[in-house]
Amino acid sequence: MISNKNCIIRLSKYKNALVRFKTLGFIKIFSEYLADAVGVTSAQVRKDFSLFGISGNKRGGYQIDALITKLNSILGKNEIQNVVLVGAGQLGSALVRYNSFEKEGIKISAAFDIDPAKITAGAKNSVPVLPLDEAIKFIQKNNIKIAILTVPDVAAQQTFDILMAAGIKGVLNFAPIELKAPSDCIVNNVNLAVELENLIYFVNASLKTD
Amino acid sequence: MISNKNCIIRLSKYKNALVRFKTLGFIKIFSEYLADAVGVTSAQVRKDFSLFGISGNKRGGYQIDALITKLNSILGKNEIQNVVLVGAGQLGSALVRYNSFEKEGIKISAAFDIDPAKITAGAKNSVPVLPLDEAIKFIQKNNIKIAILTVPDVAAQQTFDILMAAGIKGVLNFAPIELKAPSDCIVNNVNLAVELENLIYFVNASLKTD
DNA sequence: TATTTTTTGTGAATTAAATAACATTAATTA
DNA sequence: TAATTAATGTTATTTAATTCACAAAAAATA
Numbered sequence: 271m272i273s274n275k276n277c278i279i280r281l282s283k284y285k286n287a288l289v290r291f292k293t294l295g296f297i298k299i300f301s302e303y304l305a306d307a308v309g310v311t312s313a314q315v316r317k318d319f320s321l322f323g324i325s326g327n328k329r330g331g332y333q334i335d336a337l338i339t340k341l342n343s344i345l346g347k348n349e350i351q352n353v354v355l356v357g358a359g360q361l362g363s364a365l366v367r368y369n370s371f372e373k374e375g376i377k378i379s380a381a382f383d384i385d386p387a388k389i390t391a392g393a394k395n396s397v398p399v400l401p402l403d404e405a406i407k408f409i410q411k412n413n414i415k416i417a418i419l420t421v422p423d424v425a426a427q428q429t430f431d432i433l434m435a436a437g438i439k440g441v442l443n444f445a446p447i448e449l450k451a452p453s454d455c456i457v458n459n460v461n462l463a464v465e466l467e468n469l470i471y472f473v474n475a476s477l478k479t480d
Numbered sequence: 481m482i483s484n485k486n487c488i489i490r491l492s493k494y495k496n497a498l499v500r501f502k503t504l505g506f507i508k509i510f511s512e513y514l515a516d517a518v519g520v521t522s523a524q525v526r527k528d529f530s531l532f533g534i535s536g537n538k539r540g541g542y543q544i545d546a547l548i549t550k551l552n553s554i555l556g557k558n559e560i561q562n563v564v565l566v567g568a569g570q571l572g573s574a575l576v577r578y579n580s581f582e583k584e585g586i587k588i589s590a591a592f593d594i595d596p597a598k599i600t601a602g603a604k605n606s607v608p609v610l611p612l613d614e615a616i617k618f619i620q621k622n623n624i625k626i627a628i629l630t631v632p633d634v635a636a637q638q639t640f641d642i643l644m645a646a647g648i649k650g651v652l653n654f655a656p657i658e659l660k661a662p663s664d665c666i667v668n669n670v671n672l673a674v675e676l677e678n679l680i681y682f683v684n685a686s687l688k689t690d
Numbered sequence: 691t692a693t694t695t696t697t698t699g700t701g702a703a704t705t706a707a708a709t710a711a712c713a714t715t716a717a718t719t720a
Numbered sequence: 721t722a723a724t725t726a727a728t729g730t731t732a733t734t735t736a737a738t739t740c741a742c743a744a745a746a747a748a749t750a
Binding site for chain 1: 489493554555561571577586658666670676678681685689
């Protein structure tokens with residue numbers, strides 16, 4: 271089993287780039303061009319593909335349609351992925367309405383919050399915001415395995431523990447905390463302040479050395 | 481100059497964890513505990529510190545206060561960092577109001593959008609949303625070097641080019657596009673859909689092998 | 691004061707990932 | 721049909737990052 275996160279992220283990027291190429295009317299593509307679109311080397315593209323048994327045609331490149339199909343299948347994009355979101359604050363609410371998820375076949379089935387003021391039954395076509403109490407029941411009933419965690423730092427671990435009890439196996443965590451997770455749950459952290467801080471560091475560093 | 485992005489990200493995490501330890505009343509810390517809080521090994525912590533000439537006391541660990549000061553100085557956190565945001569849509573607006581940035585000494589001075597409906601003069605204590613036309617003038621006048629880019633995919637490259645013309649040197653890019661950037665500008669990409677897709681892949685992969 | 695314990699700091703070893711290089715193959719051209 | 725060209729696929733190499741392991745030093749204890 272491939273366990274290189276960066277490699278899988280590249281597969282997603284290849285897939286996205288291929289969809290754009292297809293939109294432009296292309297039906298074949300060379301590793302060189304795909305590499306360019308994604309910002310890697312062509313050897314990297316071919317190496318990644320070979321890891322997943324994806325092959326093209328010597329001197330003929332790759333068929334875009336077949337390639338998209340293959341990548342979608344590897345990435346589990348043949349069916350809609352249902353996820354839940356916990357913490358309907360500023361960021362959480364924006365993610366609920368963020369249409370890039372829907373475009374990618376990811377559906378936020380429900381949001382949960384502990385604050386009664388945030389609860390909304392959810393008109394049709396809009397995501398309901400339910401009381402946190404109901405999260406375990408909802409998650410189990412709908413057999414959901416993935417959660418987005420956008421609660422404040424101090425609530426992050428305890429909320430995470432609730433998700434574990436509900437059977438969640440993957441969490442996209444926005445709280446700037448290292449969650450203590452059981453070995454059968456995967457946590458991907460997104461820390462926007464740290465990302466910015468990092469950018470600031472490197473910009474400052476490069477401005478200094480000029 | 482250190483050019484390992486992960487290393488700098490760890491420094492930010494150490495700093496955040498140390499602030500929490502300090503809040504709890506600790507004044508000294510061992511690499512072992514800090515490692516635990518951040519989810520790395522103790523050797524990694526000491527190695528990172530040694531890269532930046534940070535030293536502790538044999539058998540005595542590190543003084544938390546001094547360590548925070550040192551890390552803040554390395555990360556350029558001794559003064560408020562002013563940034564701009566371009567694209568006041570769903571996600572952009574949430575980031576404008578996201579209080580983790582302010583907590584970290586990062587100030588969004590202004591947001592810009594091409595849509596006249598989004599423009600707001602900005603009451604005091606709130607961030608003004610200005611017409612994109614005014615971005616170059618504003619950025620240059622305020623000597624801003626960092627921008628957050630939250631425009632739709634199709635507008636990303638051309639908006640980025642405007643930022644380059646204005647003298648921006650670092651961009652946190654949320655558009656799922658590989659921006660063509662000059663060598664003196666740093667781009668950090670955050671792609672939330674890809675992050676989720678990645679999580680889905682690994683969760684599916686691990687559920688299959690059980 | 692001498693001994694033991696515990697932690698740092700770092701050079702060496704290991705591991706993992708990316709890059710380079712090239713043999714192979716298929717299409718194109720002569 | 722033979723020669724040439726241009727792409728893939730994979731093996732070898734290089735590079736980078738992490739982990740290991742232990743000497744050195746300071747604190748604690750006897």
